[in-house]
Amino acid sequence: MRPQRYVAALAVAGLVAGCGTAEPSANAPLKMAFVYATSTQNPFQEMAFGAKAxxxxxxxxxxxxxxxxxxxxxxxxxxxxxxxRNSTDGVALETLTPDLFVRPLRQAKDLDVPVVAVDTLPPRGTEVGLYIGNSNTDLGKLLGEEFVKQVPENATGEVVLGNAIPGLTLLQQRLDGMKSVIEAKRPGLRISGPFDSGSEPTSNFTKWNDIVKAHPDAIGYLGVGAQDAVSLALIQKNTGRKFLAGSCDPDVSALQAVKDGYVFALASPEHWMKGYIALRLLAEHKRGGKDLPKGWWNTGSLVVNADNIDQIMARQKDEGSRKAAFKAETDRQLAEPAKHLRPIGEAN
Known part of the structure; x- marks a missing residue:
C-alpha cells in the first residue's frame, strides 16, 4: 500500500504550551506517522481513524x-x-511481527525520533518506553463472562476456540482469559482448540467452515480476532444452523451479526482510543516539552451485546461519530494519565 498523506486542520487553541529547547509555538508544524500492520482489517483501520482524529x-x-x-x-x-526518516517529530507503531522491529526501533532511537508502541508490546532489546494497549486478558474474560450467561450452570458439551494468529501473544492472552472464566463457571463444558482460524477474511471463513464441520455438535464457537464473528455469522446463514458465536472487534459486519442475533457478543479492544492517545501524547511531547509517559497505558475495553448494539452501531457510523462518542473518554484519560499507567512489564 502506498502511504496516505493526511494534513490535519489548524490547532485547537491552547492544547499544549511552548517547548523547551527548540521553543516552537504551540501550533508549530509537525511531521508525524502512524505505521500499522494492514490496511484491510477493522482493528487497524480503527487505530488509524483514532490517529487521524x-x-x-x-x-x-x-x-x-x-x-x-x-x-x-x-x-x-x-x-x-x-x-x-521523513516523519521525524514522532511515529506510532502497531505491528503483528514485533520481533522484526528490534533493529528498526534502535535506528529510530539513534535518529532521536520518538516512538510509541500501539496495541502490541515493543520487542525486548529496544528502548521504547511507552506502550498503548488494552488488557487482552481482561478482554478475554469479558467475552467469557458473556458466553457463560448464554448457557445453564450444569451445561455439558463442546466449546470450540479459534485463534486468528497462532503465536501472537496478545491473542493468546485473550484465549487464556476466556478459558479461565469458562472452566471456572461452566466446568461441565469441554473446550477444544484453539484451532488456527486465519486472520485474512477469505482464509478465516474457509478455516472456520472446516472447524465447524469437524466439530458439528459443539454448542459454541468463540474467536479472538476481528473476522471470526463475521465468518461464524455467515456460516449460520449459509447452513441454517444456529449456535452460540462470539469474538472481538467492532467490524461493521460483526456489529450487524450482533444486531441480527447471530453473535451473542463482541469484546471490543477499543482500538480507536489507542491510535488517538498515542498521537496526542507524541504531539504534546514534541510541542510542549513534556516527557513521554513511561509504562503501559491501558485504554480500556468494552462489551458489545444486544443491550448496547444500537448505540455502538451509531458510534461506528463514520469518523465524525467516532470522534464525538469518544471525546469525553479521551479528555478524561489525557487529564489523568497516572490513573491509566502501570509498569510496562505488567501489560497483559
Whole structure:
C-alpha cells in the first residue's frame, strides 16, 4: 500500500504550551506517522481513524498513515524505516511481527525520533518506553463472562476456540482469559482448540467452515480476532444452523451479526482510543516539552451485546461519530494519565 498523506486542520487553541529547547509555538508544524500492520482489517483501520482524529485535534500536523495491504512484516519494516526518516517529530507503531522491529526501533532511537508502541508490546532489546494497549486478558474474560450467561450452570458439551494468529501473544492472552472464566463457571463444558482460524477474511471463513464441520455438535464457537464473528455469522446463514458465536472487534459486519442475533457478543479492544492517545501524547511531547509517559497505558475495553448494539452501531457510523462518542473518554484519560499507567512489564 502506498502511504496516505493526511494534513490535519489548524490547532485547537491552547492544547499544549511552548517547548523547551527548540521553543516552537504551540501550533508549530509537525511531521508525524502512524505505521500499522494492514490496511484491510477493522482493528487497524480503527487505530488509524483514532490517529487521524488526534492529529486533527493537535492541529497543523502532517500525518502519514502507512500499512501493507495484508500482513507483511518485512514490508511494514520498510514503511517504518521510511517513516523515521521523513516523519521525524514522532511515529506510532502497531505491528503483528514485533520481533522484526528490534533493529528498526534502535535506528529510530539513534535518529532521536520518538516512538510509541500501539496495541502490541515493543520487542525486548529496544528502548521504547511507552506502550498503548488494552488488557487482552481482561478482554478475554469479558467475552467469557458473556458466553457463560448464554448457557445453564450444569451445561455439558463442546466449546470450540479459534485463534486468528497462532503465536501472537496478545491473542493468546485473550484465549487464556476466556478459558479461565469458562472452566471456572461452566466446568461441565469441554473446550477444544484453539484451532488456527486465519486472520485474512477469505482464509478465516474457509478455516472456520472446516472447524465447524469437524466439530458439528459443539454448542459454541468463540474467536479472538476481528473476522471470526463475521465468518461464524455467515456460516449460520449459509447452513441454517444456529449456535452460540462470539469474538472481538467492532467490524461493521460483526456489529450487524450482533444486531441480527447471530453473535451473542463482541469484546471490543477499543482500538480507536489507542491510535488517538498515542498521537496526542507524541504531539504534546514534541510541542510542549513534556516527557513521554513511561509504562503501559491501558485504554480500556468494552462489551458489545444486544443491550448496547444500537448505540455502538451509531458510534461506528463514520469518523465524525467516532470522534464525538469518544471525546469525553479521551479528555478524561489525557487529564489523568497516572490513573491509566502501570509498569510496562505488567501489560497483559
Amino acid at each position: 488526534a492529529a486533527d485535534d493537535a492541529g497543523n500536523v502532517d500525518l502519514t498513515l502507512s500499512a501493507p495491504s495484508s500482513v507483511d512484516g518485512p514490508q511494514e519494516v520498510s514503511l517504518f524505516q521510511s517513516a523515521i
